[in-house]
Amino acid sequence: MPEEKSSQGSSPVEKGAQAANAVRGAVKTGKAIAGAAKGAAAGGPYGAVAGLVWGNRHLIGKIILITVFIMLLPVLFILMLPALIFGGLVDAFTPDDPTVPVLNDSAYITENMTDITNSVSGVLSEALEDILKEIEDDFASSTADQREIINPHENAPAYNANAFVSQFCASKNEDFESITFADMESTLRSAKGELYSYTSKEETRTRVETTVTVDSGTGKETETSTTVTEDWIVYTIVYNGEDYFADHVFHLDAEQKELSNNYAQNLSVFLGDGMFQRLPNGYEAIGSLGDIKFTDGDTEVVYFNQLDERYADKPYGTDDIGGYGCGPTAMAIVVSSLTEDIVDPVEMARWSYEHGYWASGNGSYHGLIPAAAEAWELPVEGCGKDGGQKISDALSGGKLVVALMDEGHFTNSGHFIVLRGVRNGKILVADPASYERSEQEWDLSIILDEAREGAAAGGPFWIIG
Structure with missing residues (x-):
């Protein structure tokens, strides 16, 4: 086998791409890629390694080469993702420069x-x-x-x-x-x-x-x-x-x-656009909550819950609002609170689907939030995780903030919530999946820490109003 050369300053992706180039001859079937993809969905990049090796254990003499680069996991995205976005699976390098790994060229x-x-x-x-x-x-x-x-x-x-x-x-x-x-x-x-x-x-x-x-x-x-x-x-x-x-x-x-x-x-x-915004399998709808308004913050907020029996089993694309509709429900809360229109989760889910913001099996593309705000003529501004003071000032000024949360107090996958005010130095929320959490006060540090890294469309926070 030709000797592989690398400089001390080579990035993990560059080394990993070399590894992929070396073992690509061992990965010759769609089933090999299937094993990696299943593992990735179940357990992240390490799951991809396990899925690839287990699914091709009869080729272990060749596949074992991957373990040499087990700590160079970024290359495994090539196996975890549809090859089309890289211009093909067999070559791990950009066509314009055979020394540049595809994963190092975000523009490509x-x-x-x-x-x-x-x-x-x-x-x-x-x-x-x-x-x-x-x-x-x-x-x-x-x-x-x-x-x-x-x-x-x-x-x-x-x-x-x-x-x-x-x-x-x-x-x-x-x-x-x-x-x-x-x-x-x-x-x-x-x-x-x-x-x-x-x-x-x-x-x-x-x-x-x-x-x-x-x-x-x-x-x-x-x-x-x-x-x-x-x-x-x-x-x-x-x-x-x-x-x-x-x-x-x-x-x-x-x-x-x-x-x-x-x-x-x-x-x-x-x-980074569209993540797992879904409740665990086996979630249960709740009884009708009726008409609820929160008046304890700086803005009176009309509250909807995606699990409310009036909305839970209604369609969101080919999914349902109860399991996947936190995005439309969050924007139903925002639009109904800041405009003269009362837009319920069913109507907002239909609007999201018709305008291309429904992500099948994933929830909503992040672009739903600014797009819906603009459709209802509401000013909207994206904000990063370093914008804590900006978020507090916006809430104190009567604006609402949609937040995309990652695993933590609000979700075990991904979840849109609405920040609706400040009281006693704490943040008030309108959680589309929990009336109980919506009645609690939250430390801003928790919300900032658990907000989604790398959210698209200007997130993970959107200041609206």
Whole structure:
């Protein structure tokens, strides 16, 4: 085997990439990558090592090379993530400079993801235009008088690019070396006719038509009202969703679907946009809390709880609000408290989905918070974990602050809460998953310490109002 050389100043990622380059010949099947992805989802990078080695124990003589670099774990993200974002799995180096590991070139990865997202969005937009043309053709061939089109995707196609990337990579199975951006785009485009469908129903509507006549002699106006009956066709556009593509376009089997889900979750975490915002499996809804307002802070706050039986089992994309809807529920609290609109979690979840901020199986993309604030014309400003005084001043001034929390007092995974005021030097919160925690006072240091590191969209705090 050629001698591997490294300088003393080489970064762990550079050394790790060399290790990946050395052992890549041993990792030749999709199942090998599946083992790493499963391990990563279960136990982080060390879990990825365990998953890779255990899943390929018959190759242990070759895979053992990885253990030489066991402390150089960043390279394992190549095995934990869909290869497409790195431009392929086999080469761990950027194409422009074979000495620079892909993981050391964030601009390269960002460019890849931007191209992928733009491509998916473009294909979706084309598919939406196609389905609208189908509707026009269907109406033209009918005998109906009028038509109405209900299009929840008019403002922006709702999709999960991470899911498409992950499904495509998982579908390659043992042919993962052929993974390319062009191939994925071609696959999506060839099946764009399956992205959307529509339903239609016929109904009869009546309207009153008023006619004004003027007497030529007296100039007096006379109004005559006539009831007009019309036949209408109401069309509703349906996005068939990523699950449909998994079954009918990428044709994933059960094992590939599991791999795809692990890929998508790992990718969301790696990109820092969309993390695990979900309650543990087996959560229980609570009875209706009724109308609750907190008046003990600087701003009167309308409170909603995602576990309230009125909202818990309502849809958030293909998930539900009870398990995954802390983001929409937090913004329902903010919008209902700072504007004249009362927007409940169901309405906010629908808005989030329709505008592309639902992250399948993960909760919400972090961009939901500033986007919803701006949609309801509320000033919003991102703030980092070093902005404790700024947060306190904002709360004392009557503003609200959405915080993205990591593992700790508020969650064991990820969770959006609302900071709603200051009392006795302590922080008051509106926790979308706990009325009990919402009645307590909290040290600001706890909230700052447990806020999410590396949150996207300007977080982990957003000052609103």
